[in-house]
Amino acid sequence: xxxxxxxxxxxxxxxxxxxxxxxxxxxxxxxxxxxxxxxxxxxxxxxxxxxxxxxxxxxxxxxxxxxxxxxxxxxxxxxxxxxxxxxxxxxxxxxxxxxxxxxxxxxxxxxxxxxxxxxxxxxxxxxxxxxxxxxxxxxxxxxxxxxxxxxxxxxxxxxxxxxxxxxxxxxxxxxxxxxxxxxxxxxxxxxxxxxxxxxxxxxxxxxxxxxxxxxxxxxxxxxxxxxxxxxxxxxxxxxxxxxxxxxxxxxxxxxxxxxxxxxxxxxxxxxxxxxxxxxxxxxxxxxxxxxxxxxxxxxxxxxxx
Amino acid sequence: xxxxxxxxxxxxxxxxxxxxxxxxxxxxxxxxxxxxxxxxxxxxxxxxxxxxxxxxxxxxxxxxxxxxxxxxxxxxxxxxxxxxxxxxxxxxxxxxxxxxxxxxxxxxxxxxxxxxxxxxxxxxxxxxxxxxxxxxxxxxxxxxxxxxxxxxxxxxxxxxxxxxxxxxxxxxxxxxxxxxxxxxxxxxxxxxxxxxxxxxxxxxxxxxxxxxxxxxxxxxxxxxxxxxxxxxxxxxxxxxxxxxxxxxxxxxxxxxxxxxxxxxxxxxxxxxxxx
Numbered sequence: 001x002x003x004x005x006x007x008x009x010x011x012x013x014x015x016x017x018x019x020x021x022x023x024x025x026x027x028x029x030x031x032x033x034x035x036x037x038x039x040x041x042x043x044x045x046x047x048x049x050x051x052x053x054x055x056x057x058x059x060x061x062x063x064x065x066x067x068x069x070x071x072x073x074x075x076x077x078x079x080x081x082x083x084x085x086x087x088x089x090x091x092x093x094x095x096x097x098x099x100x101x102x103x104x105x106x107x108x109x110x111x112x113x114x115x116x117x118x119x120x121x122x123x124x125x126x127x128x129x130x131x132x133x134x135x136x137x138x139x140x141x142x143x144x145x146x147x148x149x150x151x152x153x154x155x156x157x158x159x160x161x162x163x164x165x166x167x168x169x170x171x172x173x174x175x176x177x178x179x180x181x182x183x184x185x186x187x188x189x190x191x192x193x194x195x196x197x198x199x200x201x202x203x204x205x206x207x208x209x210x211x212x213x214x215x216x217x218x219x220x221x222x223x224x225x226x227x228x229x230x231x232x233x234x235x236x237x238x239x240x241x242x243x244x245x246x247x248x249x250x251x252x253x254x255x256x257x258x259x260x261x262x263x264x265x266x267x268x269x270x271x272x273x274x275x276x277x278x279x280x281x282x283x284x285x286x287x288x289x290x291x292x293x294x295x296x297x298x299x300x301x302x303x304x305x
Numbered sequence: 306x307x308x309x310x311x312x313x314x315x316x317x318x319x320x321x322x323x324x325x326x327x328x329x330x331x332x333x334x335x336x337x338x339x340x341x342x343x344x345x346x347x348x349x350x351x352x353x354x355x356x357x358x359x360x361x362x363x364x365x366x367x368x369x370x371x372x373x374x375x376x377x378x379x380x381x382x383x384x385x386x387x388x389x390x391x392x393x394x395x396x397x398x399x400x401x402x403x404x405x406x407x408x409x410x411x412x413x414x415x416x417x418x419x420x421x422x423x424x425x426x427x428x429x430x431x432x433x434x435x436x437x438x439x440x441x442x443x444x445x446x447x448x449x450x451x452x453x454x455x456x457x458x459x460x461x462x463x464x465x466x467x468x469x470x471x472x473x474x475x476x477x478x479x480x481x482x483x484x485x486x487x488x489x490x491x492x493x494x495x496x497x498x499x500x501x502x503x504x505x506x507x508x509x510x511x512x513x514x515x516x517x518x519x520x521x522x523x524x525x526x527x528x529x530x531x532x533x534x535x536x537x538x539x540x541x542x543x544x545x546x547x548x549x550x551x552x553x554x555x556x557x558x559x560x561x562x563x564x565x566x567x568x569x570x571x572x573x574x575x576x577x578x579x580x
Contacts, residue, residue, distance in 0.1 A: 026403075030399070030400040034408070036389075037415070038411055040389075040393060040456060045421065045429075047429075048425075049425065049429050051436065052425060104325060107318065107321055115315050128329075131560055134506065134507075134514075135333075135552075136530060136556065137514060138534055139552060140332065140333065142537060145348060153349075187325070187329075241420045245423060246422075252537060262424050274435075288422060
């Protein structure tokens with residue numbers, strides 16, 4: 001008896017506590033649930049970017065960098081013709097990769113969404129397209145070397161077919177191989193969002209277009225393309241931002257013969273010129289954000305989820 | 306559409322798709338073959354005999370660097386990133402189902418995390434640790450750097466699931482007297498489970514292969530991608546391909562295990578529901 005009396009009292013207070021918690025919880029719960037994500041992003045994204053902004057005004061010499069407020073990092077960056085040439089080169093890579101991945105991505109997504117009829121096949125082929133995304137980018141780049149090299153598969157194939165009599169030199173370590181690698185690595189980022197948009201298109205609209213006498217091409221141009229715009233915009237944002245910030249693809253695939261802004265920053269980092277790298281990074285971030293905002297005018301991503 | 310016969314466009318598009326798949330997998334298949342190159346063979350075809358020489362080389366020689374150690378670190382880091390990505394994105398997913406102050410800002414911060422070039426994350430965290438006088442390490446700074454890449458993916462997947470989630474299930478559980486925790490444990494989580502496996506796959510594989518974000522944040526011990534990158538600049542033998550083949554096979558195995566897990570889960574549920 002005493003035992004139950006004793007145990008019932010704490011449990012009663014516990015119940016009261018729970019009641020209070022239930023009343024408190026609904027308002028507090030979302031904050032607690034969002035806290036780990038918020039803290040991680042603040043600590044490892046926002047604070048580091050603010051650090052870059054601050055350090056971009058610092059000064060440095062050959063051994064260390066130290067707090068100061070100078071604009072030399074920016075003036076040196078923006079008055080150097082190398083910077084402008086490098087930006088031009090990076091934008092060229094971005095534009096070419098964007099156009100090609102868009103063409104491939106749209107075609108592949110269109111085939112999967114409208115020409116593959118069984119859902120199982122659709123999912124299976126979609127998976128085939130996405131699996132490389134989960135494997136190493138560096139390995140995927142390296143794997144082009146035996147294919148494109150001087151004595152690579154393509155050159156020896158073309159020579160033995162009698163199409164050329166000397167190996168083509170532009171295949172590897174050139175702008176060609178850089179863009180090829182970008183397309184290889186990032187075509188997926190176009191396929192997935194465009195496929196996603198296309199799968200949401202009400203099939204009745206296609207029927208209606210056909211019943212109204214539209215040809216397949218007209219349906220594609222006037223119905224499917226406009227309705228795929230959100231996917232195209234999201235894919236474009238991915239491809240453009242990935243290419244704009246890249247340094248490893250350009251370094252590996254151009255054999256050190258071309259430059260990109262990312263590579264310029266990476267080189268400054270390896271020379272320990274951190275404030276210069278920081279200023280360069282701030283400008284790059286501004287450029288990328290402007291490009292993204294421009295693309296976001298086409299689509300409200302939040303509505304697309 | 307479903308009744309019409311397959312026209313020329315189907316075959317043309319099908320051929321295009323087949324070429325695309327060849328484009329995706331062809332090069333990888335090439336290095337898979339070349340990693341069995343004979344001891345005298347070089348970086349390109351022709352094959353100079355067939356051997357396991359370069360795989361042995363990978364495990365024997367110290368010239369290749371700390372292959373075993375970096376592999377172990379990459380797996381450990383990948384597992385940590387996986388667990389944290391699943392946990393944090395699901396919790397945040399619950400939060401976003403209700404209104405809370407700052408939800409818009411948090412959403413845009415997560416999206417920004419996808420857009421900000423990786424080298425900025427790497428540089429920023431490196432500088433931040435430097436200024437605080439902290440030593441960067443793969444289990445602290447690199448872990449954080451990887452999370453900035455995996456969390457947004459996790460969050461977007463969880464969003465997609467919750468958007469299609471029917472709240473009637475939760476209401477039913479509540480009406481039957483389930484506590485909030487019981488509702489989550491026995492109703493919501495089982496419905497979310499398949500997509501959580503997907504989030505885990507993203508978390509592990511993206512971290513395992515991440516290079517740019519690790520560059521300035523790994524500290525004194527390399528992860529595997531850093532090790533491979535180092536090799537590309539100073540190794541000119543097919544041992545590079547052997548390593549590439551091994552990690553690719555490992556990645557495929559991991560992806561396969563996740564997919565098998567999904568299929569097994571589905572079978573298990575079908576069997577249970579038919580009983």
